[in-house]
Amino acid sequence: GAVVSQHPSRVICKSGTSVKIECRSLDFQATTMFWYRQFPKQSLMLMATSNEGSKATYEQGVEKDKFLINHASLTLSTLTVTSAHPEDSSFYICSAREGDLNTEAFFGQGTRLTVV
Amino acid sequence: AQTVTQSQPEMSVQEAETVTLSCTYDTSESDYYLFWYKQPPSRQMILVIRQEAYKQQNATENRFSVNFQKAAKSFSLKISDSQLGDAAMYFCAFLNRDDKIIFGKGTRLHILP
Numbered sequence: 001g002a003v004v005s006q007h008p009s010r011v012i013c014k015s016g017t018s019v020k021i022e023c024r025s026l027d028f029q030a031t032t033m034f035w036y037r038q039f040p041k042q043s044l045m046l047m048a049t050s051n052e053g054s055k056a057t058y059e060q061g062v063e064k065d066k067f068l069i070n071h072a073s074l075t076l077s078t079l080t081v082t083s084a085h086p087e088d089s090s091f092y093i094c095s096a097r098e099g100d101l102n103t104e105a106f107f108g109q110g111t112r113l114t115v116v
Numbered sequence: 117a118q119t120v121t122q123s124q125p126e127m128s129v130q131e132a133e134t135v136t137l138s139c140t141y142d143t144s145e146s147d148y149y150l151f152w153y154k155q156p157p158s159r160q161m162i163l164v165i166r167q168e169a170y171k172q173q174n175a176t177e178n179r180f181s182v183n184f185q186k187a188a189k190s191f192s193l194k195i196s197d198s199q200l201g202d203a204a205m206y207f208c209a210f211l212n213r214d215d216k217i218i219f220g221k222g223t224r225l226h227i228l229p
Contacts, residue, residue: 042221043207043219043220043221044161044207044217044219045219046216046218049215049216093159093161095161104166107160107161107162109158109159109160110159110160
């Protein structure tokens with residue numbers, strides 16, 4: 001299948017700082033990218049959906065000013081956690097898809113964020 | 117609200133045996149997609165199998181097959197000839213017409229050697 005690369009795989013940051021997570025589709029053009037958050041031993045919760053060149057659509061309860069999503073090109077989307085706090089510590093996963101919902105979405109390997 | 121329910125938080129199966137993971141979902145839509153994803157310890161989500169709701173035939177991928185009962189809104193995953201590499205968290209998921217994937221809480225599968 002297609003490859004989605006997420007970077008970094010692990011990051012530790014100080015409370016109050018911002019951290020950027022990158023999601024790249026390596027061998028296809030991702031018209032749509034999704035960002036998920038996964039708490040320990042829990043399921044994936046969709047945070048937002050982004051289409052290339054458009055503003056991201058955030059799920060209810062997700063602060064758009066805190067979780068900034070940029071999908072500036074067909075191969076790259078970024079999630080920036082601004083003014084991070086310990087409660088933002090989590091596992092963040094992106095997925096990317098070329099085409100509409102009839103096509104398969106591929107997942108990145110995830111980013112473990114720890115805010116200290 | 118659309119929901120996906122996996123009633124088995126953990127399951128164990130002997131190597132080479134067959135195991136079935138349960139999943140039920142709730143929706144008023146008639147056209148949708150269902151998935152089973154595998155999340156091994158590496159945390160990489162891997163698509164195991166996919167089913168289009170309009171297809172009556174159950175999807176099959178090698179040792180993995182589903183039992184899709186649309187009227188009952190049931191979508192179970194059968195793993196035959198279980199292998200050690202099958203040990204993982206398995207998520208049942210539903211893709212709705214708003215293009216959002218809704219995941220169940222997952223079932224952790226242990227393979228006993």
